[in-house]
Amino acid sequence: MRTTVDGAGPRVGGRESARGVPWRELAARHGALVVLLLVVAVAGAVLDGFLAPGNLNRIAVSASFLAVIALGMTFVIITGGIDLSVGTVFALGGVLAAWASRYGELALMAVPLAVCGLIGLLNGVLIARARLAPFITTLATMLGAWGLMLSVSDEGNTTYLVADGLALSALVHGKLFGVLGYPFLLVVAVFVMGGLVLRRTTVGQHVYAVGGNERTAALMGVPVARTRIAVYTFSGLCAGTAGALNAVWLGSGVTIFGIGTELQAISAVVIGGTLLTGGYGFVGSTLVGVLLLGVIQNVINAVGSLTSAFQEVVSGLFLITVVLVQRRLSRGRDPG
Amino acid sequence: MTVPVLGTRGLTKRFPGVLALDGVDFELLPGEAHALVGENGAGKSTLIKVLTGVYQPDGGELRHHGEPARFATPLHAQRAGIATIYQEVDLLPLLSVARNLYLGREPKRFGLIDFARMHRDAARTLADYGVDVDVRRPLGTLSMGARQMVALARAVSARARVVIMDEPTSSLEPREVETLFGVIERLRGEGVAVVYVSHRLDELYRVCDRVTVLRDGRLVHRGAMADLERLRLVSLMLGRDMERVEREGATTFSGDREAWSGTPALEAEGLGARHRLHDVSLTVRPGEVVGLGGLLGSGRTETVKAIAGALPLDAGRVSVVGVPLRTGSTAAAIRAGVSLLPEDRKHEGIVPGLSIRENIALAAMPGLSRFGLVSERAVDRVVERFMERLRIKAVGPHQKVEELSGGNQQKVLLARWLALEPRVLLLDEPTRGIDVGAKAEVQRLVDELAEEGLAVLLVSSDLEELVEGADRVVVLRDGAVAGELVGDEVTEDSLLTAIARGGGEP
């Protein structure tokens, strides 16, 4: 006996019989992009000079460092975890890069990457092997990274300057065709790579699987612990890279920078549409989330009468609205 | 002679205080559909877990293709070609159908996943399983049936030689069930062995060639499905040898009570919930113990949950002492005097980290407090009273509930509900998984409570308990009332028949 149900019998297939991605899925995936375009359109129409290349480039470049951090955070959140240490790791990376810049460009990048990668690795091992909760573990290593940063910077009393005349410095401040800053191009490149890894490699599938359901993933042959360790290490590396580039951009390793950046990164990831519960998310939407935060900040700065504090109010409201909408959408995702 | 693809010999598995499997022999031939049946606690799921590497046996041996084998983890078993399809499908609902199907063995091109091919192949594979959907959609948007088919397709395309299906049809539409049967037929044609676990007897007879019946961790029967009469199958499962039925009762129920009349304490009318309950009606009078019988999955738990407001209803109404109750609210049910002792003690009953005292007082708190402050003396009084009456054995009222034995945990929960002084008591498998002494005590208590005028609805898989404890038994089957036995009709014999055939009068 061989039973097949043809296209006319949609019961086996679920609710929608139409082919193609249902609108809920589209809204969850591209909602942030629509909002971004809307905000840009409105701001362009209302504010003079908003759409000027210089201004747009300013938004893009200043969002670059957060974007790199948020990329690592996206991977972590898709596995169902969280990384609170990235803000201070970012600051630490900057201080280390500035300190190491006297030994040349290689050291400038290698030292922060090594140290920040190790902190990420430590997070990963504690979470995946010792099975500690990600929230509290990364909170602890956040304090640890802070301590490390203070001890490197002579208890915060020394601000290392990035050595002069580095080619990297010219690169970070450079613009393609005199318009688009290289840091943002780098971000685009990194995100394309990140997207490829996440969507088109086995490792990426593992990341989704671990976040979807750890036990199921293990049953499907996914190396759960190794995947966890990898994403936290990657997150540490991203934060370190962002810190190093930021130091080059600023010309010094500023110690107070970066506190609270982890919260901005988490907001950007969630606003983009990645679920904090894990198993669902995209790197592209994270970039949209980062840009959205950047645009809001830029607009509020441009409107003279509003203080920058307004931006935080808007971001907070935005965040909660997005999550509420997501909940509504995902309720439809699970047929009774 | 064919070599069994999978088998066990003298398999033993022990848990603290329980012998879950006691020398079980099991044998699965290539290309057969093998029914594995037994009531709760019979050892079915333990056996499945040993076969799939979740548990390691304590004794006896596991044989794979005739060779002794050992599966250290579920993954090892899977790699050896043994796949399990659970009723709650173990896939990743947020990932696309195709990704779920190919996770871990994605087709690659230039080192990257080749989506075009993956989607094409996935669509083609699933078409064989009667699933015609856009494979790019998240798996979670599919119906349960389609999800199960995806799980099945995944298992088979990973070259499974054994597929274990645990209650595969429990959440399927009739049409999906037909598709599933078609697929099973095809798998058998390809030499895949299927272990089929279900409580729906019709399905077992339709699909399976052979049957293994377990009870209390022991093998009680193995043979061809067609040779086993339906009534005999049920009696094997429930452990009631037909000849022994007349034997003296072994429970501590006192026997018949006076018939009560007057307004029913509980009236449920036309309860309906999608897939689970269809037009279930019943009444319980004060002082009456009404049994709710049926096999696992027949809707007994759903019925009591619906009455207690813990299961949303699509249809029907519930009244307590003639007063209609707002359904779907546990608080409203409790206020009206309905108490439910849930079946799942661990997840729905105890709060493990709290003391016996706190657990008992939990629901009755409003009555034991004034102005939002708990009256310790009132709590002490209640706790003392019930710990004594129910003979809860513990170091003291401040011992944590998680440290108690199952029987004592159950008594603590009973105390929680009795402290509310309910009019209607719903007991869902009150004596399952507890030791003999506690069991007898709980049964005696139910008797006493009914004497005191409480209306009791008793769900039990233990026929003896139903026959001797209940004045009347309502039998459910596939979520609907299949019959009712009253007074002298309530015998194990007639119960067996009613459960097996689904009719009150045989």
Added chain:
Amino acid sequence: MNLTLRGRPRVDREHVLLWMRDYGVYVGVALVVLFNVAFTPHFLTFENFRTQAVQVAPVLIVALGMALVIATGGIDLSVGSVMALSAAMISLYLGYGPLVAVLVAVGVGALAGAANGVLVAFAGVQAIIVTLAMMIGGRGLALVLLPQLDGVRNPDLRELGSGSFLAVPYVVWIAALLVAVVAFLVRRSVFGRRLVAVGGNRRAAELSGLPVRRVLLGVYALSGALAAVAGVLVTARLQAADPNSVGVLIELSAITAVVVGGTPLTGGRVRIAGTVAGAVLMQLLVATLIKHDLPPSWTQMAQTAVIIGAVYLARDRGRT
């Protein structure tokens, strides 16, 4: 089967770990105190105790609310921002008198907490993301209302922040009183019993007819109110409302105090005495390191070690 204890016989090591989970924080406090008595000059002076107590008070008050939230299985990241809101309210409403200002501040704090509670309990959004949004938006709102540091010159408030009764600062009295109130609430009130049950087994709590959502709402509102009180005290002590920096990172100190005090992040338990000890331990640890001229970097790393140790002890062992 009398007195059947669950599972296999417990190994001694397991026993020690469990004991350490519950009482390790007190051992820690005792060790730090002993060390100081032996090696720190002027440790056993009243003046020193007074300073330590004043410093720990705001964290302690916030940690009380945090302990309740964590007991329900949630988390409250917004406490620092609620402190900022409360400071802004003090500054804005001082014109109506100090009492009105304080009441408004605490009321707004409770309201902000209730907003968290509504989203957690009724909309079913994760606590971490709700309170993160409140953390970001709350401080922003405080800064919109009061853009920069504003001196608060009021004799009553100054007295509240710096004055003493029986040689003990008011701030410490208030913290002690709140500890007593919260401890009483947890031990004696219906609300206190219920919140632990909700964290311990939410399904069982629902089936037992508990008003689970109302309990959650109340817990978050209480956490907001307590944070607002801390905001008032800090403002009174500084004699300035500083929405920019008041309460920054206090959520971390509060969570640390709760976790080190033996309340697991998974909920179902609450330990007020442990939380107090946790806050005191972290305070004394930092003070000790500073007194012995160890740089701040050491304090951070020491805190890291203590938190990881505490979490390691508290992790769910043997449960599957």
